[in-house]
Amino acid sequence: MRTVGIIGAGSWGIALAKNLSNNGHKITIWSIIEDEIAMLKEHRECLDKLPGVKLSENVDFTCNLEETIIGKDMLVLAVPSVFTRSTAKSMAPYVAKDQKIVCVAKGIEEETLMTITEVVEAEIPAADVCVLSGPSHAEEVGTGLPTTVVAGAKTQRTAEFVQDAFMNESFRVYTSPDVLGIELGGSLKNVIALAAGMADGLGYGDNTKAALITRGISEITRLAVAMGAKAETLTGLTGMGDLIVTCQSKHSRNRKAGMLMGQGMSMEEATKEVKMVVEGVYSAKAALALAKKYNVTMPIIEQVNMVLFDGKSAKDAVTDLMLRDKRIEHAALDWNVQN
Numbered sequence: 001m002r003t004v005g006i007i008g009a010g011s012w013g014i015a016l017a018k019n020l021s022n023n024g025h026k027i028t029i030w031s032i033i034e035d036e037i038a039m040l041k042e043h044r045e046c047l048d049k050l051p052g053v054k055l056s057e058n059v060d061f062t063c064n065l066e067e068t069i070i071g072k073d074m075l076v077l078a079v080p081s082v083f084t085r086s087t088a089k090s091m092a093p094y095v096a097k098d099q100k101i102v103c104v105a106k107g108i109e110e111e112t113l114m115t116i117t118e119v120v121e122a123e124i125p126a127a128d129v130c131v132l133s134g135p136s137h138a139e140e141v142g143t144g145l146p147t148t149v150v151a152g153a154k155t156q157r158t159a160e161f162v163q164d165a166f167m168n169e170s171f172r173v174y175t176s177p178d179v180l181g182i183e184l185g186g187s188l189k190n191v192i193a194l195a196a197g198m199a200d201g202l203g204y205g206d207n208t209k210a211a212l213i214t215r216g217i218s219e220i221t222r223l224a225v226a227m228g229a230k231a232e233t234l235t236g237l238t239g240m241g242d243l244i245v246t247c248q249s250k251h252s253r254n255r256k257a258g259m260l261m262g263q264g265m266s267m268e269e270a271t272k273e274v275k276m277v278v279e280g281v282y283s284a285k286a287a288l289a290l291a292k293k294y295n296v297t298m299p300i301i302e303q304v305n306m307v308l309f310d311g312k313s314a315k316d317a318v319t320d321l322m323l324r325d326k327r328i329e330h331a332a333l334d335w336n337v338q339n
């Protein structure tokens, strides 16, 4: 039995609490929103975000951050990426040396281009910061549908600690040393999911979706490798796996926002309609800035940015992608390259 503090009581924090409590751990969930904690205390369930997922008696709820952190074997930071820095700042005074913080948000900070673990490490240098990511919708984890994810950490010891804490018959956890690759896959897939949603909104078919997924992972991999991540990671659960689920799933808020834009809404109208933070919108700008910084071509991400921020129609964006300069599929397979 471990003691775990979960910071953030959104869909993902609650679903992970359910999974961890099934493993017999003692959980404390914190939220900045008092009404949210009051609802959880009364119903043991998040009625609006994850109805039907009841939390057991080994889960406590609080608005007191200090109480959530002090003495816990592991902390799970589950607030949306836009609130990561402010939340980490508030956590810092209570975090002990080498206390484990598992980052589960997916995003890149727009202003600094830092990943989530980089932000947390900068705000809480004492902590042992790692990541848990993969194709894992809260709605499915909450109801115990088989799911696989990856725990990424600088040390094998930490990755295996996280693997042991989370793993069970419906939640399989792999380990990896490639924290950067995991984080880039998890955040950049949200931008491609916006494009996949736009294609759905335009009434395009499975061929278009398959093209966006495969060409999407190809540009994510180019950037990730240029930044020092490992290409293998992007072929795995946190790269291709998460991209497939986000581009296909009815649960994906990024795909949904993209679909509304494909149907003609502006970015502002679409994100308002989805009602939750659409992280791909923030990551799109960051991805474009990273592409420029590392001199990498990212045509889908460029077009998504134009639709989001320059008023370009999704239809014109797809046409421009189709009529780009003719290219070979894989530069490494050029006829002139000797194998």
Ligand SMILES: NC(=O)c1ccc[n+]([C@@H]2O[C@H](COP(=O)([O-])OP(=O)(O)OC[C@H]3O[C@@H](n4cnc5c(N)ncnc54)[C@H](O)[C@@H]3O)[C@@H](O)[C@H]2O)c1
Binding pocket: 008, 009, 010, 011, 012, 013, 030, 031, 032, 033, 036, 049, 078, 079, 080, 081, 083, 086, 087, 104, 105, 106, 107, 136, 137, 138, 139, 276, 277, 279
């Ligand atoms: N939902 C999923 O299926 C899922 C799966 C994997 C990863 N994630 C990632 O987990 C993160 C959280 O996602 P979610 O679905 O739980 O989001 P959510 O929109 O359900 O979470 C919102 C929660 O964040 C907290 N919050 C709101 N404002 C805050 C503030 N100003 N400061 C601190 N906390 C605040 C509150 O507890 C609120 O309920 C995201 O980065 C997401 O990409 C989500």
